[in-house]
Amino acid sequence: MTDVDGALVRAENVHKWFGQNEVLKGVSLHVGRGEVLSIIGPSGSGKSTFLRCINQLETYQKGRIHVGGELIGFEDRGGRLVPLPNRRIVAQRRNIGMVFQQFNLFWHMTVLENIIEAPMLVLGQRRVEAEATAMALLERVGLSEKAHAYPMKLSGGQQQRAAIARALAMKPDLMLFDEPTSALDPETTGEVLNVIADLARSGMTMIVVTHEMAFARQVSDRVVLMEDGKVDCEADPETFFRDQPSARLKAFLATIH
Amino acid sequence: MGFDWPFFWSRLTDPGDLYMIALGRTVLMAVLAMLLGLVIGVLVGFGRLSKFAPIRAVCAFYVWLIRGIPVLVLLVLFFSGLAAAGFFRFSDITLFGITMSASFQAAVLGLAIHEGAYMAEIVRNGIQAVQRGQIEAAKSLGMGTFQLTRRIILPQATRVIVPPLGNDFNHLLKTTSLASVIGVQEIFQLTESMSATTFKTFELLIVVSITYLALTTVWNVIQGLIEARLRRHERDEQPTTLFAKIGYYLWPRGDAAMERR
Ligand SMILES: Nc1ncnc2c1ncn2[C@@H]1O[C@H](COP(=O)(O)OP(=O)(O)O)[C@@H](O)[C@H]1O
Ligand SMILES: [Mg+2]
Numbered sequence: 087m088t089d090v091d092g093a094l095v096r097a098e099n100v101h102k103w104f105g106q107n108e109v110l111k112g113v114s115l116h117v118g119r120g121e122v123l124s125i126i127g128p129s130g131s132g133k134s135t136f137l138r139c140i141n142q143l144e145t146y147q148k149g150r151i152h153v154g155g156e157l158i159g160f161e162d163r164g165g166r167l168v169p170l171p172n173r174r175i176v177a178q179r180r181n182i183g184m185v186f187q188q189f190n191l192f193w194h195m196t197v198l199e200n201i202i203e204a205p206m207l208v209l210g211q212r213r214v215e216a217e218a219t220a221m222a223l224l225e226r227v228g229l230s231e232k233a234h235a236y237p238m239k240l241s242g243g244q245q246q247r248a249a250i251a252r253a254l255a256m257k258p259d260l261m262l263f264d265e266p267t268s269a270l271d272p273e274t275t276g277e278v279l280n281v282i283a284d285l286a287r288s289g290m291t292m293i294v295v296t297h298e299m300a301f302a303r304q305v306s307d308r309v310v311l312m313e314d315g316k317v318d319c320e321a322d323p324e325t326f327f328r329d330q331p332s333a334r335l336k337a338f339l340a341t342i343h
Numbered sequence: 344m345g346f347d348w349p350f351f352w353s354r355l356t357d358p359g360d361l362y363m364i365a366l367g368r369t370v371l372m373a374v375l376a377m378l379l380g381l382v383i384g385v386l387v388g389f390g391r392l393s394k395f396a397p398i399r400a401v402c403a404f405y406v407w408l409i410r411g412i413p414v415l416v417l418l419v420l421f422f423s424g425l426a427a428a429g430f431f432r433f434s435d436i437t438l439f440g441i442t443m444s445a446s447f448q449a450a451v452l453g454l455a456i457h458e459g460a461y462m463a464e465i466v467r468n469g470i471q472a473v474q475r476g477q478i479e480a481a482k483s484l485g486m487g488t489f490q491l492t493r494r495i496i497l498p499q500a501t502r503v504i505v506p507p508l509g510n511d512f513n514h515l516l517k518t519t520s521l522a523s524v525i526g527v528q529e530i531f532q533l534t535e536s537m538s539a540t541t542f543k544t545f546e547l548l549i550v551v552s553i554t555y556l557a558l559t560t561v562w563n564v565i566q567g568l569i570e571a572r573l574r575r576h577e578r579d580e581q582p583t584t585l586f587a588k589i590g591y592y593l594w595p596r597g598d599a600a601m602e603r604r
Contacts, residue, residue, distance in 0.1 A: 179483055
């Protein structure tokens with residue numbers, strides 16, 4: 087993947103409608119390679135929808151999203167955007183990992199099977215190779231002893247760590263986290279945040295939608311406030327949380343403290 | 344008058360070749376109709392959820408139509424009705440040295456078309472039971488439609504589909520008796536023709552009832568084994584012995600049922 091202007095992800099003026107309801111009203115963002123961007127904002131402001139547009143779980147209708155220099159979901163034919171065939175969209179998703187609020191592990195597979203499934207099926211890895219990678223990832227997220235357990239038997243925190251390992255097994259260039267700890271007990275939130283922070287330090291490019299302000303402050307390179315389908319303000323975490331450079335940000339931070 | 348015990352016991356313990364062949368026909372008819380019905384059910388079940396409205400409409404029409412017609416009527420319609428109208432006449436065919444009579448073919452087809460309509464609903468429900476989130480996770484991992492259907496949707500839908508499907512097969516094993524009406528020589532038809540000559544109607548009907556009961560019992564055990572295997576991921580301790588596996592199905596623990604959510 088090549089980058090455009092040094093950014094791995096570049097979103098320009100992205101619009102998305104659900105029927106008549108305009109949910110994204112011109113989102114522009116960029117994320118540099120190795121950078122960690124946190125997105126905060128009130129519920130319903132379009133954070134999830136934006137993440138889902140990046141890996142084409144939703145289709146945006148106006149604007150452009152580039153990942154690694156490649157236009158996501160469309161082909162540019164002299165300025166006119168033509169939707170890509172499904173096969174191309176499927177291929178584009180391979181380099182983008184996603185972690186969901188509800189973990190979404192495959193219930194009929196053990197943790198190890200969950201992790202090796204896509205590398206074997208999609209990348210054509212051999213089982214020994216895929217299993218070796220999977221075991222190393224499980225070690226990294228502290229879940230080695232649960233390799234052969236079924237998801238139903240794991241706590242939420244364990245399921246989420248397994249889901250992170252599953253996404254990493256595809257060796258993505260970019261990781262998207264959609265409120266990865268919102269469905270967790272306070273006790274298990276920490277263990278998942280540690281894993282994500284660890285990944286951030288390792289140089290992974292990430293976009294993290296979160297309500298954990300302390301986490302956003304410590305781990306991100308930049309923080310963005312999304313409000314009503316638009317980027318309200320963005321800054322480095324110190325400036326963002328100390329100076330609170332917008333009235334809406336002040337109001338939002340006041341509601342959660 | 345009264346119950347002829349010696350006759351009853353001799354029929355039960357030594358039913359004779361003719362009865363065993365008829366029994367084979369009953370089982371074969373049920374198995375073939377089930378397999379064919381399953382193919383129809385999977386196609387129509389997926390078709391009901393197709394992106395294309397005409398496919399959805401055709402599949403919905405099939406389900407609506409077939410579920411509104413009695414099986415008995417369907418069987419006679421296939422065997423006699425089509426021939427009478429000159430549309431299609433079944434004729435005997437021999438495959439691998441086994442001759443399948445025209446009535447047997449009509450019965451298998453009629454039962455399969457009947458079963459297919461019910462199975463389509465079971466299959467559709469099973470597909471819809473797969474969590475959206477897991478499908479999205481599979482997509483986010485780069486799986487294509489075919490890959491995620493085969494590896495995620497089908498295995499999970501199977502867990503939901505198998506218990507009601509097993510129930511259907513239990514039903515089908517006995518519904519085969521209706522094929523006697525179009526002249527298939529299965530166990531009920533044989534029982535009827537024997538009672539016409541021996542007048543031991545009651546004894547023979549008890550024997551044939553016991554035979555059906557034996558068939559469904561064997562099927563119960565097989566279904567138990569299949570379900571125990573499919574429910575592996577829901578249990579802490581796995582049943583290991585054959586007896587424990589059957590027991591798990593026949594007498595599931597209350598808390599296991601609760602845990603399933
Ligand atoms: N599949 C959908 N169909 C219709 N409306 C949707 C859908 N998904 C999200 N929305 C709407 O889009 C808006 C933004 O939702 P979302 O992106 O989930 O916000 P956030 O993640 O910031 O809470 C909400 O008003 C929501 O109701
Ligand atoms: Mg959200």
